[in-house]
Amino acid sequence: MAAQGKQHTRTAVTLTDVARLAGVAPMTVSRYLNQPEAVREATRLKVRRAIEQTGYVHNRLAGSLKSSRTRLVALVVPMVTNPLFSDTFQAINERLAKAGYQVLLGVSGYQSQQEQELLEVILSRRPDGIILTGTLHTSTSRNRLRATGIPVVETWDLSDEPIDMLVGFSHERAGREVARVLAGQGYRRFALFAVDDPRGLRRAESFVETLAEQGITDVHRQTWQGLPALEQGRNGLRQLLLENPGGHEPWMVVCTSDTIAQGVLTEAAARGLRVPQQLAVMGFGDMAFAAHTFPALSTVRIDGKLMGDTAAALLLERLAGGEQAQTTVDIGFSLVQRDSTMDTASER
Amino acid sequence: MAAQGKQHTRTAVTLTDVARLAGVAPMTVSRYLNQPEAVREATRLKVRRAIEQTGYVHNRLAGSLKSSRTRLVALVVPMVTNPLFSDTFQAINERLAKAGYQVLLGVSGYQSQQEQELLEVILSRRPDGIILTGTLHTSTSRNRLRATGIPVVETWDLSDEPIDMLVGFSHERAGREVARVLAGQGYRRFALFAVDDPRGLRRAESFVETLAEQGITDVHRQTWQGLPALEQGRNGLRQLLLENPGGHEPWMVVCTSDTIAQGVLTEAAARGLRVPQQLAVMGFGDMAFAAHTFPALSTVRIDGKLMGDTAAALLLERLAGGEQAQTTVDIGFSLVQRDSTMDTASER
C-alpha cells in the first residue's frame, strides 16, 4: 500500500547535491564512496553527515558507465531448482559478495534454444565476468563470448577448448571409475537409472562402455526427462523388477543422481528388499542426505562448494589483474563406499 | 587461456557506430533495439546488418542512466541452498525473464547483521523492483525501502505492516491447523522437531500453544541450527526414543520441514518401527519427494511456484503502471494427509 500512488519518488538526490551540502567538490564525495582512505577524516565527516541528511543512495549505473566496471558477475545455471548446483551457487555468491561484486542471475534451461538471447541480455549489462554451469551449447555463443573478451569461468565440466577459465571434473572418468570399481567388486547384473541432462548422460555412456569392455553388455537402462526425482527411482525399481522377475544375482542399480538413488532405496525398503544383499545402489553427487539414508548411500562425491570457491577465486584473481598461475582446475571426484554397496559383492 | 592478455577488448562499438554504418540516426538504432515495430522494415534490415557486421552489443547501462529504468529486479533470499524456496525462486525468474527483466541476486542469510549493507548495494543498482523472501528484520531497512518508493514484494509470510506488496501465508495459522487436526485425530504424545529459522519457529510456537489449549502440554522438543537436514530427523528420533524408552502411546513427530521428516521416516525404517502405527510423522512444505517417501509423508502443502508467479505478476503489474486490484495475496496452505499419519489415530 505504501508508495502506491507516489510515482517512484526516486532518489532525486545526486552526488552533486551531497557535495554542495557538504561544501566540497563532487569528486570528493565520489572518493569518499570509492576510496574513503584517500579523504581526510575531517572531510569524511562532513560528507558522511551530508549523505545521512539527504538520504543519498549511490548510483552505480552512472559510475559504471564512465569507468566501464560494473562489479557485476553473471552466473548462468541450468535450473534454480536443481539442488546439485546449490552449493556451488551459494559459494560463488558468497565469495563474490565479499569482494564487492553482485550476481546477476541467468537461467539457461537444458535446451540451447534461447541461449543466444540469454547471452545478449547478459552482455548488455556489461558484467565484469561470467560464470557458466557446464558448457555453452552453441559455438555461436562460445565465439561471441570469446570475442567480447570478458573473463569467463566454465564450471562442472572439463573441456579441451575452454572459452577461458575452467573448474570442473571429468564426467567420462567418473562414469568409467564407477563401472571399474563395481565390476571389480564382483557385481555382474547392472541397471542404469538416468535423467537426460547432458553431463549425466555422458557419465552414463562412459559407464556402459566400460562395463562392455569388461564383458558386461546387458545393462537394464531407464532414462527420464527433467530434474532427478525420488519418484523416478521408485518407479524405476518397480519396473526393473517387473521386467525381470527371476534371477539370483543381485541387481546393482547405478543412478546419475543421489535423488534417484534415494528413490531406489525407498522402493527397496517398501518391498522389504535387503540392501545391499539383494539389491545394491549407487548414487551421484554425495548430497547432504546421502550419508544418512538407510542404508547409507554409496555415491560419487563432488565438492560443489570447492568448485564454487575456486571458480570465484579464479575470476577475482583475473579481475584483480595479477598473473594467474593456472586457469584450469580439475577438482576431481571420489567414490564413497557406504552401505548400499558391498566392498566385495561375492561376500553376500 | 583466451583473452588472457587482451585487456578486455570490450565493445568499442557503440550505437553511434552502428547508426553511421547503417546510414541512420543513433535514435533509429535505439528504436530498433527497444521498439522495433516503430521502425520500417527496410530500415530494420539496414540496422540489423550493421549490428551483425560490427558485432555490436547493446549497452543497457547507458540507457538505464538516461531512462531511469534498469529492467533489473533484485531478489533477496535467505540462502540459495534451501530447497524450500527453489520453486518460488525459479518461478519468479522465469516470469520476470519472460517480461524482459533480469534478476539481481541478494543473499541475506538468516542474520539481520549485514542486511543494511546488502540493501545499499542493491539500491545502488537502481532495480525497478525488489522481491524479498520473508520480512526484512530491521526497521531501518524497511523504512529505507519505503522511502525510496521502489516497488517491493514480500513473500513467504504475511504482515500487518507490509512495506508494499505481499504474497504469502500465515505461519501461525499453519502451526495451529496442524495441532488442531492431529489432536482431533486422537494423537496425544507429541514431539516437535524444528530448525531455528524465524518462520519455522513461529509455526512451532503456534503449534505448541494450540496443543496446550487442548490440554497437551508435554511436548518433546528438539531444535537445530542452520538448514533442515535428513540427519537431524534421524538423530532426533534416536534421541527421542533414548530419552523415552517406555510408553505404548505412539509418538506423533511434527517437523518444521519435510527434509527433517524424511529423516525421521528413515530412522524409523532403520529401526523397523511401523509407521504410522507405532510412530507418526508430519512434515512441512510438500516438497517433491514428500509424496514418494515410504510411507508417503503427510505434510503441509505450500505452493511455492504459485507464490513466485503471483509475486512476479504483482510486481510486473505495478511496473506496467496499471491499477492494481490487490497488493496483498494470501495463498494459503493445505494439510495433506498421506500414510505417515492416520486418519484416526485411535484406529491403530
Add this chain to the structure above:
DNA sequence: ATGAAAGCGCTAACAT
C-alpha cells in the same frame, strides 16, 4: 588532499 573539466553511451522529448 582536493578540485575542474570533460564525457562515458545511451534515450526522453521534441521536431520534422
Add this chain to the structure above:
DNA sequence: ATGTTAGCGCTTTCAT
C-alpha cells in the same frame, strides 16, 4: 517514420 538536442550522474584525467 525518422532526426536533433540535450543530459542522465557519475568517474577519469589532469591540475593545484
